[in-house]
Amino acid sequence: MFDAFTTFSHASGLVANLDKSNLYTAGITEEERSELQLIVQMLMGSFPFKYLGVPLTTRKLFYQECKPLIEKTVARKVLKEIQSICRNYLWSGKSEGRKAPVAWDNLCLKKSCGVWNLKDLVTWNKAAVAKHLWAITQKQDRLWIKWIHAYYIKQNILLTMPIPTRLS
Template sequence: MAEDCLVQLKYPTMFVDLLMACVTSPYYSLQINGGIEGVFPGKRGLRLKAIATCLDEFDLMSGLQANPTKTNLYFGGVKSDIKELILAATGFSAGVFPFRYLGLPLFTARITKDMYQPLLDKIKDKIMHWANRTLSYAGKTLLINSVIFGLNNFWGASVLLHKGIAKKITKLCKDFIWGIDEGHRRHIFMKWQLLCAPKIEGAIGIKEVLSWNCAQMTKWVWKLLFKPQCLWSRWVQTYVLKGRDFWSPTASISQSRYWNNVVRMKDKLLPSFVDAGVLFSSA
């Protein structure tokens, strides 16, 4: 599976072959008094040194080098002695959860409301930038659906948003649509729920935050059912489902919060599949 990950991430074939050879097939001999004695398989320490050497060779061939001062390794469930060996072999530092990667928080425990603050700040900055412009309702709607939900999509496709965060995002959108005078929202011409209805029903088609978030999370269920050969689906089948049908597992504290979110989406979709008389297997 590790080799598949490297291939899917587009690492050069030569680098993948070298790395896999280092971690799967090394055998060593000892030189004693000028003679070679014995043959034994590589163990943990020798393999770590071989990986570090392989990374150095990759640097020489490609010119791509991991900067030790800017590179961290993150561990979960790793014994302290093994952790220290890995850090010593690579020269990298140990990182601490949670941390941000590509704008999203990566975490091992429950995500807190404070972690959503960068998302709220970005939305506020966009709205404040547009606030002094003369825009029609159609123009404001376009900006919300394209720009604001563009920011929200980045988060919403990875985590189920807290209801409180969804309410704050909705409030920011409401204030932008109706406008605010001296801290008070101007006259409201239509209920927000009606504005969020499809255009074909006479509304202006603003996306409702929680419903759109659920729709985005559903794509992971779709990948498991219809894209079983993609890297993520194969990883889930191998390490999470372990031969079980996708519809069987339930949310569990032993699983990651992200996977539990996917399971909850499955539970919401299951009645619709049953009513349609259609069920799929991810195996």
């Protein structure tokens, strides 16, 4: 596994900071854990711990615990800022730049209209959420969807069901 991680690092250019990394194990003996720790030279970590502001634990997470991640990743303001950086880079080669000569909305039109068919991130995010909702209602054969139905939706209709108070 460590060799696969090293290969991934070389191929992707992403390198883990081992000083900031911990080793987490489950289902092995104390002797195996100690031996593994000697091989990888990492500190042992324990649950729960936070990753990107969200606690990772062996129990299910609730909405309030995931809220920092949700706010960081899908907020309209963040998407608009990313789009602004992309737009500025397109015209000036820098993240901050001059006013664009063509409106972003026009650049997002289809190629058949004579423009670039770029993605409007806010619209794309809404479409991605809608695609997940569609999958939950239509693709009953997927394992993750079966899990959502078993634990949350149960026999309710998704669009009219009450939102659980301890939503995870």
